[in-house]
Amino acid sequence: MLDVVRLRVLVAVARKGSLTAAAKELHYSQPSVSHHLARLEAETGAKLIQRAGRGIRLTEAGRLLAERAADIIGRLDATAEELAAHVGLRTGRVRLAAFPSALGTFVPKAAGLLAAAHPGLRLQLTETEPPEALRLLRSGRVDVAVMFRYDDTAPEDGGIRMVHLLDDPSYLVSSGPPGELADHAESAWITGCDRCRGHLLDLCDKAGFAPRIAFTSDDIVAVQALVAAGLGLTVLPGLALAAHRHPEVEVALISGSSRHVYAAVHGEPPYPPATEALLAALREAAATTPPAGPSPAPPAGAPARPVPRPTPSPQALAELTCGLSCRDVVSGRHRAEVGTDRRPGRP
Numbered sequence: 001m002l003d004v005v006r007l008r009v010l011v012a013v014a015r016k017g018s019l020t021a022a023a024k025e026l027h028y029s030q031p032s033v034s035h036h037l038a039r040l041e042a043e044t045g046a047k048l049i050q051r052a053g054r055g056i057r058l059t060e061a062g063r064l065l066a067e068r069a070a071d072i073i074g075r076l077d078a079t080a081e082e083l084a085a086h087v088g089l090r091t092g093r094v095r096l097a098a099f100p101s102a103l104g105t106f107v108p109k110a111a112g113l114l115a116a117a118h119p120g121l122r123l124q125l126t127e128t129e130p131p132e133a134l135r136l137l138r139s140g141r142v143d144v145a146v147m148f149r150y151d152d153t154a155p156e157d158g159g160i161r162m163v164h165l166l167d168d169p170s171y172l173v174s175s176g177p178p179g180e181l182a183d184h185a186e187s188a189w190i191t192g193c194d195r196c197r198g199h200l201l202d203l204c205d206k207a208g209f210a211p212r213i214a215f216t217s218d219d220i221v222a223v224q225a226l227v228a229a230g231l232g233l234t235v236l237p238g239l240a241l242a243a244h245r246h247p248e249v250e251v252a253l254i255s256g257s258s259r260h261v262y263a264a265v266h267g268e269p270p271y272p273p274a275t276e277a278l279l280a281a282l283r284e285a286a287a288t289t290p291p292a293g294p295s296p297a298p299p300a301g302a303p304a305r306p307v308p309r310p311t312p313s314p315q316a317l318a319e320l321t322c323g324l325s326c327r328d329v330v331s332g333r334h335r336a337e338v339g340t341d342r343r344p345g346r347p
Contacts, residue, residue, distance in 0.1 A: 002040070002043055002044070003039070003040070003043065004072075004073065004076065005036065006036045006037070006039055006040040006043070007040070007065075007069040007072065007073060008026070008069075008073060009022065009026065009028070009033055009036040009037060009040070010036075010037065010040060010048065010062070010065060010066050010069055011066055011069050011070050011073060012025050012026055012033075013033070013037070013049070013056075013058070013066075014058055014062070014063065014066035014067075014070075017055075018055055018056065019033050019034060019037075019056060025138075025139070026139065027135075027139050027141070037049060044061075044065065046059075046061040046062075046065070047059050047061065047062075048061060048062035048065060049062055092120070092121055092122070092274050093121070093122045093123075093124060093274070094114075094121060094122070094123055094124070094143050094144070094274040094275060094277070094278045095123075095124045095126070095141070095142040095143045095144075096123060096124070096125055096126070096142060096143065096144050096145075096146065096278060097125075097126040097127075097128050097132075097133035097136050097137070097142045097144075097145045097146070098125065098126075098127065098128075098133070098145070098146035098147075099127070099128070099129055099130060099133070099146065099147065099148060100127055100218070100220070100240075100243070101220065101237065101239040101240040101242075101243045102146045102148075102239065102261065103125065103127055104239070104240075104242075104243030104244070105239050105242050105243050105289065106165075106166075106239075106282075106285045106286050106289040107125070107146060107282075107285070109285040109288070109289070110278070110281040110282045110284070110285035110286075111123055111125070111281075113281040113284055113285060114277060114278060114281040117277065117281070118274075118277055121274055121277065123278070126142060129193045129194075129195070129218070130145070130147035130148060130149070130195060131194070131195075133145035133146070133147050133264070134147065134156065134157075134160065134264065137160070137264055137265070137266050138157075138159070138160075138266060140266075143265070143271075143272070143274070143275045143278065144263050144264065144265055144275060144278050144279065144282070145263070145264040145265075146165070146261065146262070146263055146264075146282065147261075147262055147264055148168065148195070148237075148259045148260060148261045148262070149195070149259065149260055149262070150195065150198070150199045150202075150259050150260070151260075152198065152199065152202050153195060153198070153199075156264070159266060159267060160264050160265075160266060161264065161265050161266070161267070161268065161269075162262040162263075162264055163262055163263040163264070163265070163279060163282075163283070164260065164261075164262055165261045165262060165263055165282060165283065165286035166261050166286045166287075166289065167258045167259070167260055167261070168237040168238050168239050168258055168259045168260075168261055169237070169238050169253060169254070169257065169258045170199070170203070170235050170236070170237055170238075170253075170254045170257035170258060170259070171235065171236055171237070171238065171241060171251040171252060171253055171254060172233065172235055172251065172252045172253075172254055173224065173227050173233060173234045173235065173236050173241075173249050173250070173251050174227060174233045174249065174250055174251075175227055175228055175229070175230045175248065175249060175250070176250060177250060178233075178250055178251060178252035179252070180207075180252075181203060181204060181207040181254065182207040182208060182209070184233055185204075185207075185208070185209035186212075187212070187232065187233050188212055188213075188214035188215075188231065188232035188233070189204075189211040189212060189213050189214060189232050189233055189234065190213075190214060190215045190216070190217065190223050190226050190227060190231070190232040190233065190234040191213055191215075191216050191234065192216070192217065192218050192220075192223060192234075193218050196235075197213075197216070199235070199257075199259070200234075200235050203235060203254065203257060214231065214232045215231065215232060220236065220240045220243065220244050221244055221246075223236070224236075224244065224245070224246035224249050225246060227246070227249050228246050228247075228248040228249050235254065235257075236251075237258075237259055239261075261286070263279055263282045263283075265279070
């Protein structure tokens with residue numbers, strides 16, 4: 001019997017035209033792709049690929065099998081979706097990737113809404129920044145990616161549908177009165193991820209100067225601690241300040257600057273029921289999230305206030321269990337899984 005995974009590899013090679021491109025699409029190594037093709041040739045007894053200069057091309061047998069395999073895989077995927085729709089949302093899993101400040105604000109509320117409405121549905125969470133979230137989405141390793149983009153961010157590739165959730169304003173963060181961006185042309189600056197760094201550079205360019213970057217960190221707690229220590233200024237979105245606000249920093253709204261937060265899905269609707277349910281929960285949670293912005297800082301010396309977490313209904317709370325692992329041992333991304341377990345005695 002032909003192995004479906006190897007058929008998927010052959011289809012990817014046929015579609016992309018090279019082993020390297022197919023490996024990138026599938027998130028495999030190139031030797032792994034070569035191994036799968038060699039095993040498939042052994043299973044079929046046919047030569048499927050041949051060298052063509054520095055590249056490869058499919059033989060006639062390879063093209064025939066790739067065409068048939070594409071149909072078979074499409075039918076298998078469609079059958080899986082139909083079965084999911086038939087079973088409904090009583091059981092199953094849905095996977096979400098999201099950036100840290102979304103996980104620290106409205107995503108927990110969405111998880112609570114989803115657990116309350118569909119207690120048999122498990123939600124798997126992965127914390128990662130937008131570029132990696134989109135790679136996971138395209139490769140089928142997550143079902144939905146909560147991501148953000150600025151007006152100056154390059155457009156996403158085709159095949160990605162963006163569902164707008166909210167707009168998140170930007171704030172100038174400093175250890176003293178923030179003033180305006182142009183007041184700090186000679187100051188040191190602290191930046192975060194690549195998209196945030198690009199946005200900071202764009203803002204400073206519009207203000208007439210190039211910032212002197214002194215520190216780079218994706219950790220909003222560390223960034224604000226550096227600012228509070230007087231080591232530089234930064235620009236943070238409102239969700240980041242809502243998730244954590246250092247008691248010794250001051251903030252000022254940057255007029256006309258915001259990032260746009262989306263739930264991204266791959267392909268066109270209709271989507272599997274679990275994906276639709278997650279999208280609905282995210283839209284509701286985002287719609288009921290107060291306008292993104294910083295709360296007043298606690299008094300100096302007081303610990304930062306914890307972020308309020310939404311609470312599911314008593315029934316859902318009784319059924320909800322969380323399994324956490326600090327880091328995925330393969331990818332290094334933070335992951336968490338939220339779902340239900342009704343076995344007696346489960347802690």
